[in-house]
Amino acid sequence: MRVFLGLVALATSCAVAVPSAFKTKEEIYAPRGWVKKTRPAPDHSIALRIGLPQPNFSLLEKQLYEVSDPDHERYGQHLSKEEVEDLVSPHPQSLNAVDEWLAGFGLGEKDLVRSPAKDWVIITVPVSVAEDMLDTKYHVWEHTESGDQLVRTTSYRLPSHLHEHIEVIQPTTMFGRFKGYKSTIYNIEEIPEVTTQQASAKAASFNALSGVTVDPSCNTTVTISCLKQLYNAVGYEASPDPRNSIGITGYLEQFANIQDLQSFYAEQRPDALNSTFDFIPIKGGLNNQTLSEAGAEANLDVQFAFGVSHPIPATFFSTAGRPPFKPDLITTSNTNEPYGDWVDFVLGMKNPPLTISTSYGDDEQTVPEAYARRVCASFAQLGARGVSLLFSSGDNGVGDGNSNPATQKCITNDGKNTTQFIPAFPASCPYVTAVGGTAHIPEVAVSRFFSGGGFSNYFPRPLYQEIAVRKYLKNLPKGTYKGLFNPAGRAYPDVSALSDRYRIWLSGRPVLIGGTSASSPAVAGFVALLNDARFKAHKKSLGFLNPLLYTYGLPGFNDITSGNNAGCGTTGFNATAGWDPVTGLGTPNFFKLKSIVTSPFTIL
Template sequence: MRLLLDFVVFSFLVSSTFAAPAKECAYKIKEEIASPPGWTKRSKAPAGHLISLRIGMPQENFHQLEKQLYEVSDPAHERYGQHLSKEEVEALVAPHPISLSAVNDWLNGFDLKEEDLVRSPAKDWITVTVPVKMAEKMLDTTYHIWKHTASGDQLVRTTSYSLPSNLHAHIEVIQPTTIFGRFRPDKSMISIIEDAPATVVSDGSQISAGDSGITVDASCNTTITVSCLKQLYNAVGVVGSGASSIGITGYLGQFANIQDLQSFYADQVPAAVNSSFTFESINGGLNSQNLSQAGGEANLDTQFAFGISSPTPATFFSTAGSPPFNPDTTTPTNTNEPYTDWLDFILKQENPPHVISTSYGDDEQTVPQSFAIRVCAGFAQLGARGVTLTSSSGDHGVGDGNPNPATQECFTNDGRNLTKFIPTFPASCPFITSVGGTTHIPEVAVSRFFSGGGFSNYFARPLFQELAASKYIASLPKGTYAGLFNPNGRGIPDVSAQSDRFRVFVGGRIESIGGTSASSPTFAGFVSLLNDARIKAKKPTLGFLNPLIYSLGVSGFNDITVGHNSGCGTTGFNTSVGWDPVTGLGTPNFQKLKEIVTSF
């Protein structure tokens, strides 16, 4: 089964070699985009500005990796749970020697030596840092400084680049070139930050959680705590044994404060007081412990993911780097999306955490499809190794990143300016479990902000989701949103969890935070507990989760049938019985899921 689009077919590599050195071949456009809406071209980029080019070569046997990924992730397959080793994965994504030779010759033509290059373990990526002047020669292009009209952010980018014609078969993508994503804190899916009461007041009364038969403390309808989540999702008294592991990604100067974590534990998870997490710095990423620099996003993610799964070993990854270009600084600026730097790091690790959550993303269309496919392939490598990845589905319904639905401009950036719903990436990658948002008890799709959802324009609908998504689309009244979404695309999200009024400690203050930022680490925390149950039963970790949850796991979710996800001047999609592009399959019932995942 082939999910990713436009991968190069390699049969020609067996019988052919490139005909001439790269310098003797005419350049031909490799990738070209229209001028991105909302951005204005300013001046030429400074010739001496350093830019880190990431060169992605074709992964010759990715189709084999994908096949094996589905085999080890499908509970009906005899290979279920037989995850691949780091070395096995690297062998499957390694480029063909002819591609390596062709690209090496091309780089040598610019006097770039091996010591100038940084290669990924599988050698499918090469990173080289060069001045803009050299990058322009290498790619036969001109870089400019582009300014985002609404925010003032600036990027060094081009709208077209070329390669020698004989290299097109040996290089899939080079970035940063045509990527105009805005990977920044206001894209990190946090929607609400408010002061919260010093204490949670409970009179002991209970409210029904709905058809599950579960009752929850009434205070949980105004404030969400770890206790509320464990009550709501049928995991009261469940704690980790330390057998599993969990990780949280942090970007853009979002620091997880340990003092705040201790305050959170004292308030909500007393048994975890004096425990902490392992800190991993990537590309010089920091984790300042100055209370004034505590990050709402980082604290939300770590406090709830680690609080739910405690005492599971936990890791916080801080990745340095930010796309916006600062013309007033003389220091090198890494203008790649920082999650690719995180991928570089995590794929090198022998034992990455068993489940990892991220709460950051971009509008899918701002990430060139060729680049999105390669990043998604990196997530597939982690899944094949037994790592579960969860990601926020977004906070703007079917709309773009504009937090005000009334002013969203949902237009394609391909030069045609067509009105379209805007899915998010990396949530649209089929190898990630995308997590939408709910609120209130009984649960409904979140309404104060909007659970991101819809259908990918880049990734075809995977087989594991075909039945559920096709049934939903067939239920839509004829002509509903015709032309506004891709009816054959991968559906978003896969599942949901509470995402509003989370009680978080930030910089010594107590705040109420909402967003699918909250739902992704919450769901990851419960997946970690499921991994713990499987390990105790002498079974392997869950790894890539989606084939399981869309088959045997369906009965382990609380179906959400009230709500919608407005955006683009519409009410968006409605929830329904079964899967829907608002809340996915629903929210977890831990005990049911535990029974399912320990039964095979």
């Protein structure tokens, strides 16, 4: 019997190893605006990310919604790192098939980097080897508008027996440019001086939306004090509870400068002076503290997220990789998808920050659907573990991020050249909270750099937003923008906040900056405060926010009903009563939300 079983095992192993004919795995049309240039050098290195199937992801998703649904008995009972990994681990057959395929190219365990759940395998190989493995040819592609360059192919193939064991391989067909969402930075001469006394002066203007009074200076310069006044958080004192935490992601060689942070604290949050944040580098991420190298994006995110949430423990992640890639004699590695590296690292942390804000993204159509789904699934893993993920919704209204919103063409990349609104990713992922932008007091949807919003073409509308979005669509005049958006898609943003004229310190001087890259970290700061309130009430962290926000959380938002998000040569969608694809559910009213999340759930 043992001999028989041994022969069966050997035969099975041999069957897996038998080469099979190549079959196309993915093929796309050359994206609009990209031109094929030269062939890369054969020894140019590519870090291939190989995604193996997650056969039990549907069970993970089910448990994510159970622990995030305030009506479910499991609400707040978040999963452990190990429990999540068990749910997304690939079948042993897939691991074996991929390992044997890689071994055929001389790649062994020492050459592989695996994600915590082993559902991703990362290998770094010369482009010549990648071409043999994928039966393809890479080229250097140039973006005609910006001059950015990428090493990419428009199709790749795999042995047919591997198709059931590999979901996606990148970088292959991904032409995303991974942008930070920020708008104009004003000159220092244009900024009125703000002192601590002025910033905390007694408010003098009533805001009917939130029912609170706000200093009139907040219409021209946004400070921490303005946000706390406007969003009804004045007087709330957080604690440095080690169970709580907040994190900011940094990319594109964006450095959060500590000297600038101290100047910001001295001006706007003097009780935070001499406090700082934990710095975590990922894949060689740097921490350049040269004042002139301070990053506007990083400084904005850190100063307001940590300023609003002080003294909650804070972390800044610096992930290496500066997309898009420019091939030259110095840079020999193609490292243009750093958020994959970031999410792998954070999933490997035993205790990741409980609230994390990211102010970067791509046009959804530039991220191949299979890859977008896998990245989105990684966010679901973090949500199941009790992490609240917030992403900026983008700054180009319903249009793409490649041109002036007033002149956008908004053409699809599917070869049909169809005119269509262009959603943003990762904001379109249903497992994250997308944050749009407002301006002025009383608040309206921003009209100068357009709050990103719309409907995903990849992800269907999740159940948690069915009622709110269906109501919006029902009230939309019949035929409005027919064919320009997918009414059945995941709708975003979910919430919003002020996103214009934030006063930060940058390279030793104060400047004003705006964008949904301002509203996302600001909202993250308030979410961290809500977690503080829940811990004080002996409750768990909020985790994935959206199922709560669209139900019991509704009374905790100021409904924004004016403004629109122009783009693609249109005025875009309008802000209106209830949820809308410009400002979502509205802007937060902290003390109302605090009452909701610390009491037995009831519709207030």
